[in-house]
Amino acid sequence: xxxxxxxxxxxxxxxxxxxxxxERRAAWALTAPALILMVIVLLAPVIIAGLLSFTNxxxxxxxxxxxxxxxxxxxxxxxxxxxxxxATLTYVVTVVPLSVGLGLGAALLINTLGRFREIYKTIxxxxxxxxLLAMAIAWEFMLHPSIGMINRTLEATCGTPFEVVPFIAxxxxxxxxxxxxxxxxxxxxxxxxxxxxGFGFNMVLYLAGLxxxxxxxYHAAEMDGAKSAWDRFRLVTWxxxxxxxxxxxxxxxxRAFQVFDTxxxxxxxxxxxxxxxxxxxxxxxxxxxxxxxxxIGSAITMLFLAFxxxxxxxxxxxxxxxxxxx
Amino acid sequence: xxxxxWKHLILILGVIIVIAPFYMMVSYSFKSxxxxxxxxxxFFGRQELMVDERCVKLRDPDRDxxxxxxGRFPGHSDSDIRDAxxxxxxxxxxxxxxxxxxxxxxxxxxxxRYLLNGVIVTASIFFIQVIVALPAAYALAKLKFWGREAVFxxxxxxxxxxxxxxxxxxxxxLAKLGLTNTYAALVVPWTISVFGxxxxxxxxxxxxxxxxxAARMDGMGEFTIVxxxxxxxxxxALLAFAIFSIVAHWNDxxxxxxxxxxxxxxxxxxxGLREFKGDGDGSFFGPMMATATVIVTxxxxxxxxxxxxxxxxxxxxxxx
Numbered sequence: 146x147x148x149x150x151x152x153x154x155x156x157x158x159x160x161x162x163x164x165x166x167x168e169r170r171a172a173w174a175l176t177a178p179a180l181i182l183m184v185i186v187l188l189a190p191v192i193i194a195g196l197l198s199f200t201n202x203x204x205x206x207x208x209x210x211x212x213x214x215x216x217x218x219x220x221x222x223x224x225x226x227x228x229x230x231x232a233t234l235t236y237v238v239t240v241v242p243l244s245v246g247l248g249l250g251a252a253l254l255i256n257t258l259g260r261f262r263e264i265y266k267t268i269x270x271x272x273x274x275x276x277l278l279a280m281a282i283a284w285e286f287m288l289h290p291s292i293g294m295i296n297r298t299l300e301a302t303c304g305t306p307f308e309v310v311p312f313i314a315x316x317x318x319x320x321x322x323x324x325x326x327x328x329x330x331x332x333x334x335x336x337x338x339x340x341x342x343g344f345g346f347n348m349v350l351y352l353a354g355l356x357x358x359x360x361x362x363y364h365a366a367e368m369d370g371a372k373s374a375w376d377r378f379r380l381v382t383w384x385x386x387x388x389x390x391x392x393x394x395x396x397x398x399x400r401a402f403q404v405f406d407t408x409x410x411x412x413x414x415x416x417x418x419x420x421x422x423x424x425x426x427x428x429x430x431x432x433x434x435x436x437x438x439x440x441i442g443s444a445i446t447m448l449f450l451a452f453x454x455x456x457x458x459x460x461x462x463x464x465x466x467x468x469x470x471x
Numbered sequence: 472x473x474x475x476x477w478k479h480l481i482l483i484l485g486v487i488i489v490i491a492p493f494y495m496m497v498s499y500s501f502k503s504x505x506x507x508x509x510x511x512x513x514f515f516g517r518q519e520l521m522v523d524e525r526c527v528k529l530r531d532p533d534r535d536x537x538x539x540x541x542g543r544f545p546g547h548s549d550s551d552i553r554d555a556x557x558x559x560x561x562x563x564x565x566x567x568x569x570x571x572x573x574x575x576x577x578x579x580x581x582x583x584r585y586l587l588n589g590v591i592v593t594a595s596i597f598f599i600q601v602i603v604a605l606p607a608a609y610a611l612a613k614l615k616f617w618g619r620e621a622v623f624x625x626x627x628x629x630x631x632x633x634x635x636x637x638x639x640x641x642x643x644x645l646a647k648l649g650l651t652n653t654y655a656a657l658v659v660p661w662t663i664s665v666f667g668x669x670x671x672x673x674x675x676x677x678x679x680x681x682x683x684x685a686a687r688m689d690g691m692g693e694f695t696i697v698x699x700x701x702x703x704x705x706x707x708a709l710l711a712f713a714i715f716s717i718v719a720h721w722n723d724x725x726x727x728x729x730x731x732x733x734x735x736x737x738x739x740x741x742x743g744l745r746e747f748k749g750d751g752d753g754s755f756f757g758p759m760m761a762t763a764t765v766i767v768t769x770x771x772x773x774x775x776x777x778x779x780x781x782x783x784x785x786x787x788x789x790x791x
Contacts, residue, residue, distance in 0.1 A: 179607035182663035190640035
């Protein structure tokens with residue numbers, strides 16, 4: 146670095162060619178640390194995972210065998226991994242539309258308010274900031290079958306008119322759900338917490354998107370006969386929010402694929418009752434790290450990367466097609 | 472207001488659901504085990520004096536204690552002295568539930584150490600990210616060199632790779648180097664933030680070339696320009712990036728869970744809380760929720776004080 150610094154002081158006397166050489170050298174010196182780290186920390190692991198996914202490697206073993214596509218075959222034939230795909234897809238397909246929809250809904254409601262809008266915004270954003278693991282434990286207490294706040298509240302509705310709801314009637318007659326211990330509810334509880342945590346983030350992005358919708362567009366739409374609020378939304382707001390929606394959906398998908406904290410906190414072993422919440426991140430953790438089955442873990446990693454890259458590429462393609470109406 | 476009542480109704484319903492776990496977390500951190508079990512005491516609990524059974528058990532007087540104390544109670548039988556000592560222990564071990572919960576949070580597990588680790592790890596990550604990303608971003612934005620397009624394409628490609636997704640190969644590499652269970656393992660995978668490079672490059676593109684030319688005229692080298700000229704202009708963008716980075720890594724649980732096994736000295740706050748949960752019995756809900764509150768509070772307070780900046784920072788991704 147010092148060499149460059151000293152020689153640069155002669156800059157005015159140098160020819161443009163020498164100057165360009167200087168600049169090139171400086172540029173490479175400045176990008177070198179980032180380049181090296183990118184290769185070691187990001188690219189090398191992808192290649193390593195790709196290679197290991199065709200082996201039966203384990204940490205601590207001196208050698209390994211190439212097993213061809215065996216690991217991938219297992220992924221698509223064994224029932225454990227079928228459960229993994231079902232859990233992951235259920236989670237993504239539930240959490241993404243609902244957290245995006247609720248985010249949009251909250252943003253639209255808040256945007257029309259004069260007073261209190263900042264308060265709602267702040268409160269809805271709190272879960273995004275909070276350590277998810279801590280909040281997962283708080284939720285676990287709320288969902289506790291006997292002393293949890295949720296079942297206590299439900300029990301309080303027994304003997305009131307609420308009992309006409311079949312769910313509450315059943316709960317009062319027998320008992321209310323175990324939630325985390327029940328394979329029918331476990332994955333939905335995880336989905337609920339995912340939505341609870343993520344919709345504030347989407348709301349804030351939509352609120353930012355809404356500020357860029359021009360007022361004149363609404364007037365124009367009204368003149369064209371868009372009388373109802375729904376028409377205004379359909380014809381003006383929704384198209385104008387196109388770029389925001391593309392982004393919000395992609396980032397929600399990527400985050401949803403990576404769900405882990407809540408599942409590990411609730412069920413350190415095994416991925417929930419009857420493996421109903423055995424999502425991909427948890428599978429990588431359990432197979433690859435805890436059970437030292439690096440081959441199969443790497444195969445899941447590669448599949449995971451393929452999903453995430455595919456999603457991001459779709460997003461970039463959509464953005465480049467200009468969903469904008471600017 | 473009157474026209475908007477239905478909107479407020481919906482939004483307030485949302486507020487109740489969003490706030491509920493926070494309310495419960497803080498409330499339980501104030502209450503005694505009995506109040507938690509029976510679900511009473513309102514938000515703060517009744518704060519009646521409670522006796523810490525473990526503390527009393529620890530002070531259970533044996534023969535020696537009684538012999539020592541005999542001087543203080545002349546003319547009493549051993550069993551009387553024993554009862555008197557027990558009563559003393561009882562009164563010394565009784566305290567308000569809120570104090571019990573928070574002292575237990577800090578004494579049952581080295582919570583201060585965990586918090587310190589959290590600070591060390593998040594701060595190191597952020598500083599290294601800046602040291603690596605800023606020069607690269609400057610070169611990509613303002614210097615002409617053969618290969619610039621290639622480097623930038625590489626950055627764009629790397630944006631596709633979430634670090635959590637490649638945790639397994641990273642773990643294998645660190646294990647082969649014997650680096651698991653070190654601070655390095657907690658920090659290294661995050662040292663390169665391609666997102667940071669991308670963000671700072673976009674920002675530097677808007678800085679006028681004249682500023683850099685003037686600096687060159689003054690005889691500054693490129694390296695000096697990065698830190699003396701570009702860094703000060705980038706403070707607002709860096710602040711947003713700092714919030715983005717710090718929130719992500721303070722709250723991260725997945726990566727520390729993988730590379731730190733068993734060595735409590737390296738636990739970050741979420742790992743500490745997790746362990747607390749693992750070995751806690753029923754009566755420890757209070758202290759556990761106190762721990763959770765302590766871990767969540769710093770970021771929430773910072774957020775409440777500087778909401779605009781935080782929302783800007785967390786939603787940085789949106790600028791892509």
